[in-house]
Amino acid sequence: MYLRLLLTFVIMFAGLLLPPFFAVLSTAQQGMLVELPNILFMLVIILSHFFKQGRSGFAALLMLVAYNVIQQRLQTPLAVGSTLFEYYFLVLLLPANLVLLLFLPERSLFSFKALSYHAIFILQAAVFYWFIQPEQLPLVTSLLTAIEPWILVFGDVSVLPNILLGLLICAVLIAAILMLFRDVSSDQAFLSALLACTLTVVEFEQQWISASMFTISAIVLLLSILKRSHEQAFIDDLTRIPGRRALNIELAQLSGKYSIAMLDIDRFKKFNDAYGHDIGDSVLKMVASQLATVKGRGRVFRYGGEEFTILFKGKSALDCVGYLNEIRVLIADYPFQIRQPVERREPQEEGANNTDSCREEFIEKTVKVTISIGVAQERSSTTSPDEVIIAADKLLYKAKESGRNQVCA
Template identity: 80%
Template sequence: MYSRLLLTFAIMFAGLLIPPLFAVLSVDQQSMLVELPSILFLLVIVLSHFFKQGRSGFAALLMLVAYNLIQLRLQTPLAIGSTLLEYYFLVLLLPANLVLLLFLPERALFSFKALSYHAIFIFQAAAYYWFIQPEQLPLVTHLLTAIEPWLLALGDVSVLPNILLGLLICAVLTAAILMLFRDVASDQAFLSALLACTLTVVEFEQQWISASMFMMSAVVLLLCILKRSHEQAFIDELTGIPGRRALNIDLAQLTGKFSIAMLDIDRFKKFNDTYGHDIGDTVLKMVAVQLILVKGRGKVYRYGGEEFTIVFKGKSAADCVGYLDEIRLLIADYPFQIRQPIERRELQLDERNSKKGVDKTVNTKSKADSSITEVNKTVQVTISIGVAQGRSSMTCPEEVIKAADQLLYKAKEAGRNQVCA
């Protein structure tokens, strides 16, 4: 998380180095680069629709509208007409909407559930359009006269009042904190958009600043979309390790000697039936976390259900036994704790007694007390492993997997919690 946060800040601040480069380009090249952010934002919007990443799509839509407003409406001196008020509107509304989307649930960009989001944006666009009409100029002048003393009470930075700069910094910090404390891929996109907005308005008098910063934000948005799409395709959502599709692709590229280990959690179905699927999911996560510690440069995949696969390149099965035995013992020695509310245990006991025809009366007060009491129970989780070796010129990986699977069942028949090679 920290590396992604620092990388986002580094990319966006690197955008400050781009405006001087515009000066050495031809007029046609400059025009092309000015249009590039709009093209990239449109691309993000299209990809967000197909890859079901509506939050990033909404961020791109907001940035697209803001960028075109800057290019079409804010290229004249701020003292002329309603330009200054439009500038203040942009500084307030763009970060406010981006922060709002940070806390709203994921919605597909073009879906019925997202109509409320579109309604909010359309209402703001209508209000903005009404204010910029020439007949509203007296009202605009009156509003500027009324709000400017308040906005400038704390001074200004460049053409940006300090009070607005403070709000922008708060928005950036909000996105950064959320990015650190929750694992939501689109948070990085929102942080880049807020940084682009902040750096643009702070350096607003610098030529080409909006094109540079919004282009960098569009690149980060595009990378986030592609990264998230890759994770959806190849990373197992529950355990966070590569899934079956990633395994199949990597197996097709194996060369030379290799070994494949098939691993299975012992008595996992019984575990699920006894403690529930939520606890079962926690077991899968714990096992995955331990497996990625395997030595010998083994790469771990979730094969499906409670089965995992480890691929060792350039290793024989005999070489891998030590690595696998070490990881087997690590999991077997892990103190896996299960927290069960007493009330649930009493209800399970009631169900058993009712089946036996026993009438048991439970005191209401004791039930109320037991609902806030938990019992910690430590259980042992073990795995059985089968490992087989192959060579790309002689055996296909599917045959090696089949052989490893047969050895896995041999390990289970021999008493479980062991490696069979």
Template identity: 75%
Template sequence: MYLRLLLTFFIMFAGLWIPRFFAVLSTAQQEILVELPSILFMLVIILSHFFKQGRSGFIALLMLVAYNVIQQRLQTPLVVGSTLFEFYFLALLLPINLLLLLFLPERALFSLKAFSYHALFIIQASVFYWFIQPEQLPLIAHLFSILEPWLMAAGDFSVLPTILLGLLVCATLTATVLVLLRGESSDLACLSALLACTLTIIEFDTQWISLSMFLLSAVLLLLSILKRSHEQAFIDDLTCIPGRRALNSDMAQLSGKYCIAMLDIDHFKLFNDTYSHDSGDMVLKMVASQLAMVKGRGKVYRYGGEEFTILFKGKSASDCIGYLDEIRARIADYPFQIRQMLERRKASEENTRSTKLQDVEEVEKIVQVTISIGVAQSRSPVSPEEIIKEADKLLYKAKESGRNKVCA
């Protein structure tokens, strides 16, 4: 996530150099490019609906509206008519709405649950439309006479009052913190939109700056949707490692020498029944995190339930036994803590034979988690699916011989 975060900042700031390349294009090419961000934002909105990624869809909707406001309303000097007011309005509301989306629950873009989101945006758009009518110019001038001393109290930066710049920076920093804490692709996409908004407003006097920044934001939003869709298809939600579909895809590409290990958590059903399914989920997460550290360039997958698979390309079973035994021992020695809620009861004053709940005490307990492993290696003309079946038979042989073992 740190690398993706740094890459996002690098891409957006590198976009400040893009406008100089637009100047050498023909007028026809420039006209096509001006329409490109709108097309990409609409594509993101459509894909967000089909891929159930409402937050990315709302971000694209906000950016689409903001981009068209800039192109249709803010291409004249800011001193003309209500243009300066519209510029401030955009600089204030766009980052606030983008930041708000990070804290609101994700909703499908076209759903009844998202009606309140749409209503909020429509109200803001209606107020904006009412203010930009020519007959409202006296009201705007009056508002500026009231707000200007407050807005300009800290001076200005470029064409932007410092207080509004501070709002943009705070919104960007907040989004950055959320990206680091939650690590979600949609958060990173929102951060790219905030950076596009911030850099556009700061460099507003630069020709083609809005096209450059919003185009990059649209591309990153599109990539975010595709990446998240890939994760939903191939990454297991609970353990955050590749799942069965990813294993099947990788096995279809196998050739040459390889070996496959099948792993199963010992007595997992008993553990679930004793300590609860929540504790069982924590065991799965712990085992997955430990397996991810396996040596020998093994790739780990969640096969299903409490079963995992490790694929070693270019290695035989004898090459991998040491790696597998090391990871088996690592998991067996892991001090896995579980918390149990124990009810303490005392005799009732009215009837000493009956009991009533006195309080609930949380108790920590260290339990041992072990895995059994079966590993089989490739050989012609046996298919990878048959190798998995052989590894699975060896896995059950390891269980029958006492568990917490590697059988090859």
């Protein structure tokens, strides 16, 4: 996660090197590059609708509007008309809305539940449109005169007052912290959008800066949608390892020598019945995280329920036994702790109502989780992966019948 965070900062700051390359291009090429963010953000909006990733779609919509405000309204000196007011308006509202989206639940872009999101953004757009009308220029001038002593109280950097820069940095830090401490793939794209906004307004006087930074941000948003769509299709939502669909694709491409191990959590149904489904889910996640450390270049998949599959390419079944025993022992020795509720009766005072009084407490206990494993290999070029899985399944049940917590090959 730290590497992804560092990579995001490196990519966005590397975008500062792009504007000089824009200057040497032909007029036609420059025009195409200026339009590129519009195309990319529109593509993100369309894909976000079909892939049900509304927050990324709203982020792309905000960035699209902001980019066009910069291109259409802020290409004149800031001292002219309401340009400075529009610049401040953009610097305040774009990062604020992006941070707001980080905390809002996922909503499909054009769903009924997303109407409140649309209402928030439309209201802001209406206020902005009202302020930029020519007849409002005296009011805008008065507002700027009133707020400038507050905005410039800490000086400025470039054309950006330091107090606004501080707000932008706070927004970037919020996105960075969320990216580190929660597992949401779109957080990286939101961080890139906030960095694009920050670097654009800090280097606002540099030609082509907005086209460079917003293009990179649009690409990161697009990649984020594709990555999350891939995860939804191929990654098991609970255990965060590849699921059955990913396994089927991998099996269809197999060639040469390989072995397949089928694994099952021992007495999982009784465990679920005794401790509840939430604890059962925690067991599945623990087992998956331990299996992911298997050696021998084994690839782990959740086959379904409490059953997992490990695929070893280029190895015989006997080659894999050592790796599988190692992971079996690792899971068996794992100190899995659960909190179990117990009821304690409160002592009654003399003369009090005889109604029983109970209070719920929790006790922590450590339980042992074990797995049984069967592993088989392809016997000839005509042996199909399904046949190998069936053979591994038979060996798995043999391991269970032999006492569980063992490997059969």
